[in-house]
Amino acid sequence: xxxxxxxxxxxxxxxxxxxxxxxxxxxxxxxxxxxxxxxxxxxxxxxxxxxxxxxxxxxxxxxxxxxxxxxxxxxxxxxxxxxxxxxxxxxxxxxxxxxxxxxxxxxxxx
Amino acid sequence: xxxxxxxxxxxxxxxxxxxxxxxxxxxxxxxxxxxxxxxxxxxxxxxxxxxxxxxxxxxxxxxxxxxxxxxxxxxxxxxxxxxxxxxxxxxxxxxxxxxxxxxxxxxxxxxxxxxxxxxxxxxxxxxxxxxxxxxxxxxxxxxxxxxxxxxxxxxxxxxxxxxxxxxxxxxxxxxxxxxxxxxxxxxxxxxxxxxxxxxxxxxxxxxxxxxxxxxxxxxxxxxxxxxxxxxxxxxxxxxxxxxxxxxxxxxxxxxxxxxxxxxxxxxxxxxxxxxxxxxxxxxxxxxxxxxxxxxxxxxxxxxxxxxxxxxxxxxxxxxxxxxxxxxxxxxxxxxxxxxxxxxxxxxxxxxxxxxxxxxxxxxxxxxxxxxxxxxxxxxxxxxxxxxxxxxxxxxxxxxxxxxxxxxxxxxxxxxxxxxxxxxxxxxxxxxxxxxxxxxxxxxxxxxxxxxxxxxxxxxxxxxxxxxxxxxxxxxxxxxxxxxxxxxxxxxxxxxxxxxxxxxxxxxxxxx
Amino acid sequence: xxxxxxxxxxxxxxxxxxxxxxxxxxxxxxxxxxxxxxxxxxxxxxxxxxxxxxxxxxxxxxxxxxxxxxxxxxxxxxxxxxxxxxxxxxxxxxxxxxxxxxxxxxxxxxxxxx
Numbered sequence: 001x002x003x004x005x006x007x008x009x010x011x012x013x014x015x016x017x018x019x020x021x022x023x024x025x026x027x028x029x030x031x032x033x034x035x036x037x038x039x040x041x042x043x044x045x046x047x048x049x050x051x052x053x054x055x056x057x058x059x060x061x062x063x064x065x066x067x068x069x070x071x072x073x074x075x076x077x078x079x080x081x082x083x084x085x086x087x088x089x090x091x092x093x094x095x096x097x098x099x100x101x102x103x104x105x106x107x108x109x110x
Numbered sequence: 111x112x113x114x115x116x117x118x119x120x121x122x123x124x125x126x127x128x129x130x131x132x133x134x135x136x137x138x139x140x141x142x143x144x145x146x147x148x149x150x151x152x153x154x155x156x157x158x159x160x161x162x163x164x165x166x167x168x169x170x171x172x173x174x175x176x177x178x179x180x181x182x183x184x185x186x187x188x189x190x191x192x193x194x195x196x197x198x199x200x201x202x203x204x205x206x207x208x209x210x211x212x213x214x215x216x217x218x219x220x221x222x223x224x225x226x227x228x229x230x231x232x233x234x235x236x237x238x239x240x241x242x243x244x245x246x247x248x249x250x251x252x253x254x255x256x257x258x259x260x261x262x263x264x265x266x267x268x269x270x271x272x273x274x275x276x277x278x279x280x281x282x283x284x285x286x287x288x289x290x291x292x293x294x295x296x297x298x299x300x301x302x303x304x305x306x307x308x309x310x311x312x313x314x315x316x317x318x319x320x321x322x323x324x325x326x327x328x329x330x331x332x333x334x335x336x337x338x339x340x341x342x343x344x345x346x347x348x349x350x351x352x353x354x355x356x357x358x359x360x361x362x363x364x365x366x367x368x369x370x371x372x373x374x375x376x377x378x379x380x381x382x383x384x385x386x387x388x389x390x391x392x393x394x395x396x397x398x399x400x401x402x403x404x405x406x407x408x409x410x411x412x413x414x415x416x417x418x419x420x421x422x423x424x425x426x427x428x429x430x431x432x433x434x435x436x437x438x439x440x441x442x443x444x445x446x447x448x449x450x451x452x453x454x455x456x457x458x459x460x461x462x463x464x465x466x467x468x469x470x471x472x473x474x475x476x477x478x479x480x481x482x483x484x485x486x487x488x489x490x491x492x493x494x495x496x497x498x499x500x501x502x503x504x505x506x507x508x509x510x511x512x513x514x515x516x517x518x519x520x521x522x523x524x525x526x527x528x529x530x531x532x533x534x535x536x537x538x539x540x541x542x543x544x545x546x547x548x549x550x551x552x553x554x555x556x557x558x559x560x561x562x563x564x565x566x567x568x569x570x571x572x573x574x575x576x577x578x579x580x581x582x583x584x585x586x587x588x589x590x591x592x593x594x595x596x597x598x599x600x601x602x603x604x605x606x607x608x609x610x611x612x613x614x615x616x617x618x619x620x621x
Numbered sequence: 622x623x624x625x626x627x628x629x630x631x632x633x634x635x636x637x638x639x640x641x642x643x644x645x646x647x648x649x650x651x652x653x654x655x656x657x658x659x660x661x662x663x664x665x666x667x668x669x670x671x672x673x674x675x676x677x678x679x680x681x682x683x684x685x686x687x688x689x690x691x692x693x694x695x696x697x698x699x700x701x702x703x704x705x706x707x708x709x710x711x712x713x714x715x716x717x718x719x720x721x722x723x724x725x726x727x728x729x730x731x732x733x734x735x
Contacts, residue, residue: 014517063488063559087734104328110389271721278714349733
């Protein structure tokens with residue numbers, strides 16, 4: 001197998017995928033070229049619009065706002081996990097020693 | 111004297127010698143250290159490729175290089191190189207070359223460039239040493255070299271208190287873990303009177319699985335999982351990744367994977383005969399699943415771009431632990447090993463090289479953004495795609511690859527992991543896919559907030575200098591080749607590595 | 622029983638070191654804890670090297686030819702050297718942390734978290 005891999009239950013070939021993608025894009029362009037010409041180009045397309053005013057900085061959606069709903073819904077998970085990342089070296093050392101003890105116990109008694 | 115005979119030691123000795131020559135180069139001119147160090151990295155990469163050629167032509171038989179006389183080899187310092195060792199060395203060669211070129215422009219504004227390159231070379235020495243050595247004690251020594259040099263690099267920006275905080279935390283963690291590693295080495299020495307890994311493996315395999323060996327196994331798994339940055343030892347990893355200057359974070363990825371190498375070497379080469387139950391495999395799998403899930407969910411809420419990527423590095427390490435962990439779990443069951451265990455290991459090991467490439471690339475793009483925008487806070491960025499076009503393209507390639515979107519290389523290795531792990535335990539495979547979706551989600555967030563949107567007029571975000579683009583382009587080129595020809599890569603370097611791991615090491619041999 | 626005494630001391634010193642690293646908030650005390658662990662491991666290696674009745678492995682003026690293998694001593698020396706480097710580096714980090722944070726209390730030195 002030069003291009004693809006055989007996982008035993010499936011086959012994967014990137015070159016084949018790209019080939020089909022190229023054919024699909026070609027068909028899409030053919031369809032597009034059959035459309036009506038003389039389409040009017042829109043003015044100011046894609047520019048930010050804020051009721052005709054200058055866009056204030058607060059109007060942009062910041063990275064912290066993205067996935068707000070997901071994080072809110074997962075709050076029960078996030079609260080304890082975030083609380084564990086205390087930034088305190090002592091806690092980190094305790095995690096190291098406790099996990100090591102856990103691994104040793106598992107190896108000993110299983 | 112035959113030159114090719116001495117390549118194994120040259121790969122370690124050359125950068126070590128060059129590291130201490132670099133400050134002298136700094137006396138010649140300000141730019142001399144960077145060209146010198148990069149030249150050394152090029153030569154070492156060339157040597158690694160030559161060595162790889164030799165290793166692959168020998169099949170599963172490893173190259174054993176002995177320092178000094180060839181008598182009584184088990185008591186001497188030996189380098190033992192099989193297909194898995196050379197696979198890790200190849201990763202380090204590519205990444206270190208890209209990072210050293212990338213850093214030309216990045217560290218230009220800082221003083222102490224000669225020291226920067228000295229430390230960069232020492233990190234390479236530590237990692238090459240860890241993966242090429244055939245000796246348990248040298249593993250410890252190189253482990254410490256790599257940790258100390260990395261801490262020095264993390265604390266490189268002396269104007270920030272945070273860099274010292276991160277360096278101290280990582281140093282405290284890695285020192286304790288290094289000492290535990292030394293303790294395990296002592297346990298082996300007390301029983302078998304040797305430090306040679308192959309000889310220790312023979313000793314461990316000849317007797318029953320006694321208590322001392324169990325303690326040593328527990329210590330070694332802990333230590334190397336810590337070096338690899340698995341949950342719950344991941345706490346200092348994001349600190350160190352985010353404070354490391356520029357491209358060093360990419361090198362850090364490759365250096366921490368030496369920990370994975372040592373973990374797999376311990377489980378397969380040393381403990382192979384006594385691992386008959388699934389216990390130790392499940393320990394590795396659980397560490398892996400925890401890393402995947404906690405890493406990705408923590409990444410989703412970050413707003414510092416490098417911290418976010420660092421949590422993804424933890425999450426991706428989980429995939430490798432999961433893939434190879436399944437291989438360890440079915441070691442005692444040859445039928446399952448042939449049916450899906452080998453495929454899981456191939457997936458895990460293929461993911462190591464893919465991860466080093468795309469996560470390295472992503473860290474380089476993050477550092478490029480920091481270089482121009484002057485902040486790592488995603489809230490203060492927008493519209494960088496208008497001006498930093500190449501960086502945007504590189505970021506997109508890296509992000510698609512890490513999220514496992516076909517046809518990128520991340521998809522190939524993840525597919526191998528999903529399909530083989532599914533036969534072991536469907537629920538683990540489902541978790542792996544869920545994590546992949548969350549990975550995509552958080553990179554969409556980065557792409558949206560850093561690159562999309564109208565241009566920020568307040569920031570002068572030009573395209574980064576040429577050397578940084580070249581550094582990123584090297585890794586991108588490797589990613590594209592791996593994406594298009596996954597079958598070729600699996601056949602030439604991944605399968606021999608898996609075979610080498612399962613084959614074990616002979617006691618003595620020659621070149 | 623008396624032959625096992627060094628191992629008990631090793632265990633005690635390592636335990637003490639880990640205890641210090643976990644429960645003492647002063648960063649310098651954490652470094653001291655790490656150094657204690659290191660001393661414990663070094664003592665462990667030295668203990669492994671001794672065999673009853675063995676002499677020092679110095680060939681030139683040996684009184685008896687039953688010598689211990691010098692490998693553990695060599696390991697310990699290397700480990701001590703590495704320990705000096707790590708301790709010095711950590712202490713210098715603490716000096717710089719104090720300059721920037723005006724504190725070496727572990728609960729104050731946590732700007733990086735989450």
